[in-house]
Amino acid sequence: MISLIPSPDTVLQMLKRTGAFREGHFVYPTGKHSPHYFQMPLAFRYYDTARVLAVALSRKFRLERDISSQLPKIAVISPSSGGIPVAFGVRDALSAEQIYWAEKEANGKRMFRQYVNQGEVNPCIIVDDIIRSGHAIEETLGLVKELGARVLGCGAIVRFTSAPDKLEDVPIMSLVEFDAHMYDDETGCKDCKKDTPAEHVRF
Numbered sequence: 391m392i393s394l395i396p397s398p399d400t401v402l403q404m405l406k407r408t409g410a411f412r413e414g415h416f417v418y419p420t421g422k423h424s425p426h427y428f429q430m431p432l433a434f435r436y437y438d439t440a441r442v443l444a445v446a447l448s449r450k451f452r453l454e455r456d457i458s459s460q461l462p463k464i465a466v467i468s469p470s471s472g473g474i475p476v477a478f479g480v481r482d483a484l485s486a487e488q489i490y491w492a493e494k495e496a497n498g499k500r501m502f503r504q505y506v507n508q509g510e511v512n513p514c515i516i517v518d519d520i521i522r523s524g525h526a527i528e529e530t531l532g533l534v535k536e537l538g539a540r541v542l543g544c545g546a547i548v549r550f551t552s553a554p555d556k557l558e559d560v561p562i563m564s565l566v567e568f569d570a571h572m573y574d575d576e577t578g579c580k581d582c583k584k585d586t587p588a589e590h591v592r593f
């Protein structure tokens with residue numbers, strides 16, 4: 391079964407082909423500079439690509455006895471809108487019973503979009519499209535624990551290697567582990583030194 395999971399190179403090629411992974415000279419809204427840019431929803435606009443990525447991630451979860459033995463009484467949870475297509479794809483592949491997603495409120499606090507009560511959320515896996523800092527998935531873990539649910543697994547299509555590789559004792563699965571280069575401003579940026587024109591990106 392493990393052989394049905396595409397290699398990190400294959401996944402990166404899919405992300406490149408769909409425009410979800412680009413190389414160049416980018417400036418983020420935070421002012422940070424980087425030679426690469428991920429906009430994962432561009433990969434998820436194509437149903438076939440979305441399905442291949444979500445099914446691949448779901449296989450990693452299915453290999454975990456603690457998860458497969460509890461199916462279908464599992465919830466798949468996305469920390470943000472970006473993870474919703476991943477959550478639906480993984481839910482579908484696992485035939486998991488529940489799906490939830492969180493959003494950031496105007497006050498900056500992350501909340502579940504669904505009104506849910508203590509004890510209503512099945513043991514869960516948290517999935518996102520990309521884990522850059524790990525803050526979103528950590529905040530979601532906090533929400534899940536407040537609701538009294540157990541986190542059995544978590545994962546994303548891409549995880550930056552600068553982000554944590556586990557949440558408490560739960561390892562973070564991913565299809566690609568990416569060593570992202572980020573510069574706080576133009577002073578350290580190699581592309582600024584070469585006077586390469588920069589593209590300002592929204593996310």
Ligand SMILES: [Zn+2]
Pocket residue numbers: 415423424575576579580581582588
């Ligand atoms: Zn730069």
